[in-house]
Amino acid sequence: MPGTQPDFAGRSARDAVRRAVALLDVLLAEDPSPDSVAAVLVEYGEPRPQLSAREVAELRAAALELREVFAAPDAASAAEVLNALFAAYAGPPRLTAHDDNFGWHLHVDAADDGPWGAWLITSSALALATLLADRQTVPGGLCASPSCGKPFAHLGGGSPRRYCSSRCATRERVAAHRARLT
Template sequence: MIDLANAVRSQPNLPRSTAVRLLGRHGERAEDLTQATLTDEDLRGLRDAALRMGGILAESDTDRAALALNVLLAEHAGAPRLSRHEGHPWHLHVDRGDDASWAEWFLASSALALARILTEHGRATWGECAAANCRTLYLGTGPGSPRRYCSTTCASRARVADHRRRRAEAEAEPDRP
């Protein structure tokens, strides 16, 4: 979910080849990603769904995130059911049926995943990187304090920039007795 949301945020007209490669890396089978099974209309809907999910992933306020997830669940989720189709093992679906669109599947399953994370951690563990000039979304579920950066690289750059800023400010201040 987060990889697709990040990809579409940086490339709103994400090419089919990139979308297929991304979905394949996350367990979708090649035969489920052909032009016949992932149509151009499906791809447009999936891009729009990823942009919408990106808006929720950028929301770090837990209450607002929970309200947005409730809206998605009301609009796209159905009763949870076990599904085994086209050679996939049994797995949980919360979309409205096996004939749901790619976008509906993406929004329902992503909303459920984020809702579970929010309830398990008691807060939104996701957000947009706090580093200057970075809009990458992150999902933090590990122990420790809440995440603010998408990567250790962005965190290090931000710390170094902050350190340099503080040092420059200190050097600019006149000496005090």
């Protein structure tokens, strides 16, 4: 069928949240490089961008704002943060296919060629809000390990997670066990 891009068909809010978490992981690290940020964008289906240091700084500032959604203690608090992000950055909803390079999908940023920071906030906030509305719970959290604190997404069923990975959970469980022994 002309105009369809099967490689990009079926993009979902979950995929956009996974991309947001991966970008936040890179952007919240100390001094992220343009190449490391571009690699994450490419991994999640974006065309290879040529990012400047200024654009990476803009994306990092956006990541710090998005981190507050993951830090929210409950759905109402997360919704409040998301609504504030929409009020500050979003425009009217619009459908775009990016010059037929991607399948049709929803955007709430101002333009396809807008600033990277606004794109990260609006695309991530839209996906996080969709998950919050669908599941009626916070769409993610921050790792409970004091040595980590990375954002993570709640994408599956089951009880809410406290840690970003099994590695952090195991490290904290072992530390608690050792503390009880002493």
